[in-house]
Amino acid sequence: MLTLITSTGASSMLDLLAWSPPGWGATLVQGLLNTIVIAFGAYALGLLIGVFGAFGKLYGGPIVKDVLAVYTTLVRAVPELVLILILYFAVTDAVNxxxxxxxxxxxxxxGVGAGIAVLGIVQGAYSTEVLRGAIQSVPAGQIEAGRAMGMPPTLLARRITLPLMMASAIPGLANLWLTVTKDTALLAVVGFIELTKATSLAAATTKAFFTFYMAAGVLYLILSLGSGLVFSRIEKWARRGQRNIGRGS
Amino acid sequence: MKDFLKPHRIVMLVIAVLIVGWCAYSMNWSWLPKYMPKIVSGIWITCWLTVLTMGLGMVLAVMLGLAQAAGPAWLAWPAKVYCSVIRGTPLLLQLWLLYFGLGSLFPQIPWIKDSALWPILRQAWPYGVLALTMSVAGYEGEVMRGAFKGVPSGQLEAARAMGMPRLTAFRRIWLPQAIHRALPTIGGEMVLQMKSTPLVATITVVDIYSVAKRVTQDTFIVYEPLLLLAVIYMALAGLIVLFFRWLESRIPSRTA
Structure with missing residues (x-):
C-alpha cells in the first residue's frame, strides 16, 4: 500500500478519481446510480412478491402453501449467482x-430490466419469510377483532395487519435492503455495468487497483450507512404507537 | 409420513417426477461422462473452501465477538468498524480488491517475491480463502457478540466464585454456552458461506461453478450445466442443514 501510494503519488490518485474523462469519477457515479436503481426496483418487486407470498403461506390453500414452500426453499438453497444466470437466460428465452x-x-x-426481474424474484423468497414472521407477531386478538367487525380480508390487511406488523418487519426488511444493494454486484459477472463492474473496468485500465476498489468500497459503505439511518427513522415511525404503550401513559 | 402424503402432495410429487424425467430424457446430458472427473474435483474444491473458510472465520469471529462484548474500547471499536466495513461492502468487491490489488502489489516487493511462499501466493486460491474467511469473520463476529452477551452473567460469576482462572472459565463456561446459543445461526451462515463460494470462480479458482461454466463454453449447452449446479448446491445445503440438526440434537438442552 505504502509503496503504491509513493510510486503513483497522492495527487495522481486524485486525478484518477476526477470527474471528467482522464479521471473515472463520472463512470463510478454512473455505476453507483445503476446499482441504486436496480437495488430499488428489485427491492420493490421483492416486497410485492413477499406480501403476497406471506399472506399465501399463512392463509392460502394447501396447494398455494406447498408451492410457496418449494419456491422459498429452492431460492434460498441455490447460490444467487447461479439463480441469476438461470433466470437471466430463462427470462430472455421466455420473452423472445x-x-x-x-x-x-x-x-x-x-440489463436494468433483467437485473430487476432476476434479483426481485430472489428477494421475493427472503421477503416472504421476513413478512410471514412479522404477520405472525401481530396479536391474534387484533385480527379476530377486525374479522368480528365484519372487515373484508383486504381491508383487514390494509388497516390492521400491515400497519401492526410494520414495526417487527422493519429490521428484517432493512437487512434485505442491505443484501440487495450488495447482490447487485453479482450482476457484474453477467457483464452489467453497475458499481463493481465500473470499478473493475477503471482498475483494469489504469492498473490503480487499490485506489478504485477502495473508492468503490467507500461508496458502498456510504450507501449502506446512509440507508441504515433512513431505516432507523422508518422504524421509529413504525413504532410510534408502541412507545406510548411502553411508557404506560 | 401419513401427514405428508395428502392427495394434492401426491399430485405435486408426480408432477415433480415428470419434470425430472422430462429433463433427464429430452435435455442434452451427453457431456456428463466426459466432464465427470472435473465435476467431482470441482465439488471437492467447493466443499473444502466452505469448510476451511468457515473454520478459520469462526476462530476470528470468536475473537471479534469477544472484543466487542467484553473487550476494552481500543479493541471493541476496531472490531466494530471491521464488522461494519465487511458487512457494508459486497464480497465480490472485497475479493477483487484482494486478488487484483494484492496480486499487483506483491510482485513489486522483492522480499515477498523471493520468499519460499511465492509459488503459493502466485496462485489464486489463497486470495479466495482470505477473502471468504475475512467476510465470514465479519458476519459471524456480530453473531458471536450477541451470543457472548446472551450467556447469563450468573454462569460467569459462579465460575469466578469457584476460583476458576479466567482462561479456564472462558474455555469451559463462556465459549461453549455462547456457541450453543449461536449454533442455529451458524448453521444458516454456513449455508450462506457455501452459496458465496462460486464467486471465487471469477478469480480463476476451478470450483464446481467454474466447471459448469467451462462446459457451457466448450459445448454451447446453457441450461443443463446450470441445472446440475443448482441440484449440487441444493444437495450441499441439505447436507449442511442435516449436519447442524444432528449437532444441535447432540447437545443436551432443557426445554420447559
Missing part, C-alpha cells in the same frame, strides 16, 4: 418465445 409467437423479432433484454 412470446415475441416470436406473436410474430415480432427477438430482442436483447435491457
Amino acid at each position: 418465445e412470446i415475441l416470436k409467437f406473436y410474430g415480432y423479432d427477438p430482442i436483447q433484454l435491457s
Whole structure:
C-alpha cells in the first residue's frame, strides 16, 4: 500500500478519481446510480412478491402453501449467482418465445430490466419469510377483532395487519435492503455495468487497483450507512404507537 | 409420513417426477461422462473452501465477538468498524480488491517475491480463502457478540466464585454456552458461506461453478450445466442443514 501510494503519488490518485474523462469519477457515479436503481426496483418487486407470498403461506390453500414452500426453499438453497444466470437466460428465452409467437423479432433484454426481474424474484423468497414472521407477531386478538367487525380480508390487511406488523418487519426488511444493494454486484459477472463492474473496468485500465476498489468500497459503505439511518427513522415511525404503550401513559 | 402424503402432495410429487424425467430424457446430458472427473474435483474444491473458510472465520469471529462484548474500547471499536466495513461492502468487491490489488502489489516487493511462499501466493486460491474467511469473520463476529452477551452473567460469576482462572472459565463456561446459543445461526451462515463460494470462480479458482461454466463454453449447452449446479448446491445445503440438526440434537438442552 505504502509503496503504491509513493510510486503513483497522492495527487495522481486524485486525478484518477476526477470527474471528467482522464479521471473515472463520472463512470463510478454512473455505476453507483445503476446499482441504486436496480437495488430499488428489485427491492420493490421483492416486497410485492413477499406480501403476497406471506399472506399465501399463512392463509392460502394447501396447494398455494406447498408451492410457496418449494419456491422459498429452492431460492434460498441455490447460490444467487447461479439463480441469476438461470433466470437471466430463462427470462430472455421466455420473452423472445412470446415475441416470436406473436410474430415480432427477438430482442436483447435491457440489463436494468433483467437485473430487476432476476434479483426481485430472489428477494421475493427472503421477503416472504421476513413478512410471514412479522404477520405472525401481530396479536391474534387484533385480527379476530377486525374479522368480528365484519372487515373484508383486504381491508383487514390494509388497516390492521400491515400497519401492526410494520414495526417487527422493519429490521428484517432493512437487512434485505442491505443484501440487495450488495447482490447487485453479482450482476457484474453477467457483464452489467453497475458499481463493481465500473470499478473493475477503471482498475483494469489504469492498473490503480487499490485506489478504485477502495473508492468503490467507500461508496458502498456510504450507501449502506446512509440507508441504515433512513431505516432507523422508518422504524421509529413504525413504532410510534408502541412507545406510548411502553411508557404506560 | 401419513401427514405428508395428502392427495394434492401426491399430485405435486408426480408432477415433480415428470419434470425430472422430462429433463433427464429430452435435455442434452451427453457431456456428463466426459466432464465427470472435473465435476467431482470441482465439488471437492467447493466443499473444502466452505469448510476451511468457515473454520478459520469462526476462530476470528470468536475473537471479534469477544472484543466487542467484553473487550476494552481500543479493541471493541476496531472490531466494530471491521464488522461494519465487511458487512457494508459486497464480497465480490472485497475479493477483487484482494486478488487484483494484492496480486499487483506483491510482485513489486522483492522480499515477498523471493520468499519460499511465492509459488503459493502466485496462485489464486489463497486470495479466495482470505477473502471468504475475512467476510465470514465479519458476519459471524456480530453473531458471536450477541451470543457472548446472551450467556447469563450468573454462569460467569459462579465460575469466578469457584476460583476458576479466567482462561479456564472462558474455555469451559463462556465459549461453549455462547456457541450453543449461536449454533442455529451458524448453521444458516454456513449455508450462506457455501452459496458465496462460486464467486471465487471469477478469480480463476476451478470450483464446481467454474466447471459448469467451462462446459457451457466448450459445448454451447446453457441450461443443463446450470441445472446440475443448482441440484449440487441444493444437495450441499441439505447436507449442511442435516449436519447442524444432528449437532444441535447432540447437545443436551432443557426445554420447559
